[in-house]
Amino acid sequence: MILQKWGLFLAVECIFVCVSGQSSPQRRRCAFHVTPQNYRYTDAGNVSGSVQFCENTQCCVGYYVVINGQPKVNVLACDLVEKRCPDATCKAETRMNGLAIMCVCNTDLCNTNITWTPESEESQLSNSLSGDDAAKTASVLVGTLLVLCFLIVVVKCRSLFKAKKKNPPSLEDYGVSRLCFCQTTKPSEIDVEKIELQQIVSHGNFATVWLGKYQESLVAVKVFPAGLKHKFTAEKEVFELPLMRHAGIIHFLGTGRKPDRDSWLIVLQFAEYGSLHSFLHANTSDWVSTLKLCWSLSQGLSYLHSDLHRHNAHKPPIAHRDLNSSNVLVRADATCVLCDFGCSTILHSFSRRHRQSHTTSMSDLAQMGTRRYMSPEILEGSVNLTNPGYLLEGDIYAMALLLWEISMRCSDFFEGSVVPQHLLPYESELGANVTKESLILHVCHMDNRPSIPQHWEQLSQGSALREILTDCWDCDPDARLTAQCVADRLVSLQTSS
Numbered sequence: 001m002i003l004q005k006w007g008l009f010l011a012v013e014c015i016f017v018c019v020s021g022q023s024s025p026q027r028r029r030c031a032f033h034v035t036p037q038n039y040r041y042t043d044a045g046n047v048s049g050s051v052q053f054c055e056n057t058q059c060c061v062g063y064y065v066v067i068n069g070q071p072k073v074n075v076l077a078c079d080l081v082e083k084r085c086p087d088a089t090c091k092a093e094t095r096m097n098g099l100a101i102m103c104v105c106n107t108d109l110c111n112t113n114i115t116w117t118p119e120s121e122e123s124q125l126s127n128s129l130s131g132d133d134a135a136k137t138a139s140v141l142v143g144t145l146l147v148l149c150f151l152i153v154v155v156k157c158r159s160l161f162k163a164k165k166k167n168p169p170s171l172e173d174y175g176v177s178r179l180c181f182c183q184t185t186k187p188s189e190i191d192v193e194k195i196e197l198q199q200i201v202s203h204g205n206f207a208t209v210w211l212g213k214y215q216e217s218l219v220a221v222k223v224f225p226a227g228l229k230h231k232f233t234a235e236k237e238v239f240e241l242p243l244m245r246h247a248g249i250i251h252f253l254g255t256g257r258k259p260d261r262d263s264w265l266i267v268l269q270f271a272e273y274g275s276l277h278s279f280l281h282a283n284t285s286d287w288v289s290t291l292k293l294c295w296s297l298s299q300g301l302s303y304l305h306s307d308l309h310r311h312n313a314h315k316p317p318i319a320h321r322d323l324n325s326s327n328v329l330v331r332a333d334a335t336c337v338l339c340d341f342g343c344s345t346i347l348h349s350f351s352r353r354h355r356q357s358h359t360t361s362m363s364d365l366a367q368m369g370t371r372r373y374m375s376p377e378i379l380e381g382s383v384n385l386t387n388p389g390y391l392l393e394g395d396i397y398a399m400a401l402l403l404w405e406i407s408m409r410c411s412d413f414f415e416g417s418v419v420p421q422h423l424l425p426y427e428s429e430l431g432a433n434v435t436k437e438s439l440i441l442h443v444c445h446m447d448n449r450p451s452i453p454q455h456w457e458q459l460s461q462g463s464a465l466r467e468i469l470t471d472c473w474d475c476d477p478d479a480r481l482t483a484q485c486v487a488d489r490l491v492s493l494q495t496s497s
């Protein structure tokens with residue numbers, strides 16, 4: 001229905017344009033929509049409203065981001081150069097491991113009408129889990145979001161509370177929701193006898209993480225000593241929320257209790273490349289891989305922050321509150337997954353309008369997280385954390401530092417020179433052990449941020465990335481982008497690379 005409105009809108013526009021005689025008839029017309037940061041496609045032809053008159057091509061393109069199984073328009077435009085576009089209608093091709101779809105076609109305004117067969121998110125994004133979702137052949141007309149997307153402007157992006165939309169349940173959701181039904185109906189108790197602990201992977205503050213084997217697959221097992229049952233319970237509570245299954249969040253397999261030494265276990269999917277910290281220490285990445293790491297990270301955080309109602313299930317927004325490069329893991333497909341929810345706050349009765357959360361107790365709201373990654377306002381204690389917006393905005397700041405860490409290992413940003421060693425944020429300025437006082441001085445009072453090499457400004461992706469970082473670590477928490485907005489901007493970098 002919205003699709004029809006869109007069509008009508010275009011038709012009216014066309015009549016207007018045709019009557020006012022701005023177009024030459026032989027020129028291809030394509031629907032036009034780009035994010036405000038994406039200047040690239042404005043060169044492909046003159047734009048009138050939402051129609052572009054192609055300069056050099058007969059091909060229209062459409063790029064969509066797949067968010068929670070729903071395609072969302074990112075770029076609609078004339079193609080930049082003449083390429084092959086044999087089809088009259090826009091047939092989707094999957095990109096970036098199913099995180100994006102694109103299409104090209106050769107008739108007027110054909111890029112508004114994309115034909116897409118959704119595949120299981122699981123099978124696209126995860127090598128480690130096998131999904132046999134073969135029988136999905138329903139073509140889905142995408143268009144519901146087009147009108148909405150036209151209304152999205154930077155301002156909308158810039159506030160955490162305005163940018164989120166409710167996603168009504170739809171056909172494309174079933175991959176996630178079905179898993180959720182299993183999760184809510186089946187107890188997640190695991191038979192501890194069947195877990196074979198093999199070796200210690202890491203010692204955290206609260207738990208020891210083991211590599212283990214469970215039902216023939218490798219798993220990570222977090223073992224909490226009896227005395228830290230409250231930490232175990234806090235993390236279990238987050239994992240057991242409905243709709244927590246997402247490619248950007250470590251998959252939760254269950255919990256258990258070790259009979260002998262009275263310790264508590266959380267069993268998780270094993271992330272093959274370990275923590276982002278160790279990954280970045282050992283590996284540099286080219287631009288495409290860098291973008292994939294950044295994008296999957298922002299998608300995961302966006303999902304964590306989202307307030308979802310689907311099929312009678314409700315996932316409230318969750319603030320992670322301890323994002324750092326040890327608490328993000330890298331899977332074999334080189335995407336990031338979030339883990340370590342021991343400090344997280346579930347914003348149960350979260351109301352966007354009043355920005356209040358009724359169920360967070362004061363003890364939950366103590367300053368938490370890794371000092372280095374704390375946002376200026378949390379470091380200084382200058383905001384009242386009963387306002388849950390500040391918790392989410394604190395996560396965005398920490399994510400910006402992570403995006404910086406990832407980008408600083410991007411080999412394409414250091415062409416012709418050596419990629420610097422992996423460094424923690426502020427490590428080169430303040431050293432490996434930072435004191436709270438030095439951080440407050442450096443970050444809050446002097447308003448310093450991790451330094452971005454000058455020469456990135458000359459690289460189109462480098463300058464775009466710098467803009468994203470500065471918009472995410474803004475000292476004004478309300479001015480920061482949402483995670484979803486970051487993901488969207490990163491996609492537009494992919495399409496223009």
Ligand SMILES: *[C@@H]1O[C@H](CO)[C@@H](O)[C@H](O)[C@H]1NC(C)=O
Nearest residue numbers: 022023024045046047053055
């Ligand atoms: C595009 O618009 C500009 C300014 O309005 C005009 O000078 C130019 O001739 C137009 N180009 C085409 C190909 O119509």
Ligand SMILES: *[C@@H]1O[C@H](CO)[C@@H](O)[C@H](O)[C@H]1NC(C)=O
Nearest residue numbers: 003007089090113114115141
């Ligand atoms: C969209 O494309 C399909 C075929 O791909 C076609 O059947 C349908 O009529 C098109 N819808 C509109 C509104 O153009």
Ligand SMILES: *[C@@H]1O[C@H](CO)[C@@H](O)[C@H](O)[C@H]1NC(C)=O
Nearest residue numbers: 273279281282283284332334
């Ligand atoms: C990262 O580096 C490690 C150690 O050098 C290597 O074994 C691994 O294959 C690398 N991973 C990627 C994705 O390049």
Ligand SMILES: *[C@@H]1O[C@H](CO)[C@@H](O)[C@H](O)[C@H]1NC(C)=O
Nearest residue numbers: 204205322324325326327370
């Ligand atoms: C990340 O946080 C954990 C505590 O949750 C801490 O043990 C670890 O050292 C931190 N990592 C970094 C890179 O700061």
Ligand SMILES: *[C@@H]1O[C@H](CO)[C@@H](O)[C@H](O)[C@H]1NC(C)=O
Nearest residue numbers: 355356357383384385386387
């Ligand atoms: C923070 O806000 C809550 C509710 O808005 C209020 O009850 C509390 O006193 C405030 N705390 C401080 C330290 O201002």
Ligand SMILES: *[C@@H]1O[C@H](CO)[C@@H](O)[C@H](O)[C@H]1NC(C)=O
Nearest residue numbers: 427428430431432433434435
């Ligand atoms: C940082 O602190 C750790 C433990 O407190 C210590 O082992 C290490 O030497 C310190 N590093 C520096 C550079 O001071």
